[in-house]
Amino acid sequence: MLKMSNISKIYRTELVETHALRELDLHVEEGEFVAVTGPSGSGKTTFLNIAGLLESSTSGLYELDGVDVSQLNDRKRSRIRNEKVGFIFQSFNLIPDLNLADNVDVPLRYRGWSGAERRKAVGDMLDLVGLGSRQNYLPSQLSGGQQQRVAIARALAGKPRFLLADEPTGNLDSEMAGAVMKLLEDINAEGTTIVMVTHDPDLANRADRNIHILDGRASDVIPAISPNVTPLPERGVARV
């Protein structure tokens, strides 16, 4: 599904060069639920942005679904992003003056679906996250957990096969975080591949596999056997 080899990302400003990713190698298989952990500033978000084609790597090879995407132009990258990738952010990033239905509708507009198709998908997704009766609410009228559920509905509305979540529970209390995690697990069970950055070890342990990013390099840690199983103690760091 996702295959990165030798990916480096260097941010250059006039004063400094930041090596956000250093020769990162990483695979994610179709249908996996992968949790990415690592200290702040280690390059997790950069990795997700490159994975989701929001940014290009400075060097290295990236194949998504068997297609080399590192050299595509903006229009093609945007199309792939639109069709194959869903994003969820820590701060939800709903558009404040659009109601819930219009927020969920955003990716579908760029998909070119008909009005009827879009309305159906929007309704279905909001039902799925339990907010079907609040289509006309504004994001500000919802709690954080509800907003994140709308964001998930938006990410999934176009039926992407690949969901990228950057600390999706970071701004939520543990109860809401649990509910969002449960939703992601259900979605994964339906077949969507998920890569989730998290600081929460409990949530990380519920994933199929954990990848630890440290200083721009990835390493697999503790392949969890199944969700809800207490992980074994750390077995050492192995390059993927």
Add this chain to the structure above:
Amino acid sequence: MFSYYIRLALTSIRRTPVLSALMVLALGLGIGAFMTTFTVYYLMSGDPIPHKSDVLYAVQLDNWDPNDDPTESASDVQPQLTYQDGQHLMNADTPAIRQVHMYGSDMVVVPEGDDPPFNENVRATYQTFFSMFDVPFIYGSPWDKRADDDHASVIVIGRKLNDRLFNGENSVGKSIQLNDGFYQITGVIDDWQPTPRFYHVDAGRRFSDSEQIFLPFTRAIDLVLGPNGNTNCWAPLDDSLPVIEAFLKSECVWTQFWAELETPEQAAAYKDYLDNYVRDQKQIGRFQRPLNTFISNVREWLVVNRVVTNDNRVLVRLSFLFLLVCVLNTVGLLMAKFLGKSGEVAVRRAMGASRQAVFIQNLVEVATIGVAGGVAGIGLAWLGLKGIENLYRGYQHLVHLDPVMLATAVCLAVISAILAGLYPVWRVSRQAPAGLLKAL
């Protein structure tokens, strides 16, 4: 997708009402100022009778004081003729297809019933006037040539007067009282307002209303209707004659004279005719200046009479500069506006919007602001033109923003807005979305 973008634009405009209002105001002021000066210019420089302007010629004969400065161009010669010269040409067999000799006056209309009498502008003219100048009739027709010869008491009236006196009904054959006589209506003309009013371009009357009453010239002279317009004399009247007769035989100029000449050959022949006429007159002691006759078609006539002044052009240029300043101002406001939109743009990019899609979406927003600015500009231009109308006499037709001008205003506003928006919109569509999402 376009209607989606329009909807997003309206939402976005509502989100920042103050900023949006400032932008609309900036564009509106620029467009308003420009449209005001441009409308004045456009009306002044417009061709008042496009399909005939090259066959209608105003006639000038240089009968002026021999001690005056020499004549260099038509602009140095009086724009009007003496009564005697006009009458001679009118009654002669000239090479022109048609000619008209005329002047403006006024009379008191005495309505039937209790309505009080009122003053109305009158044009004393010949029946050729209506066909030469293609005046549109709603009822009836001009009087016939016999009426001119017979000094008949007939008139053609305008739609406004017909509405006022006859509620807009067909009044042909009816008579109305003017001063102390009765005049039979032969025709009613539609609203007819050549702008500028080329056929009589006295300063201060170039943009006046066309007359509502037309009366045979011959009858008007019998009535001793005085001219309501410039009358210029350089020699004293002959005091051995009764004053009216002395005036009609004087060198005073107060009548307008036009000839319809279809081909250049005809025009040349007509000019020769005028030259020969003046040479004959020199024999009997008139026209003591060098021979100078001029014929000018309508467009030339407006130039000869400096209907469009240099001031108008300078004003149009200045207001265009002002519009540019407003556009630059709008660029700044749009930068601020789109800075606040970068978060939303990043989200849309993450959801699959291409740079191009973002660019177009925001350009639609800018164009929407432009439309609003255009409407505001039309409002301000209307006020500006009203102001000019009130300030200067004889500019009654400026607040006549025709559809062309309205469309021009809106197009200009949209183009200005898009020009102002091009750079901010390009910037916002090039922003790296990833960095902004992290910041959110």
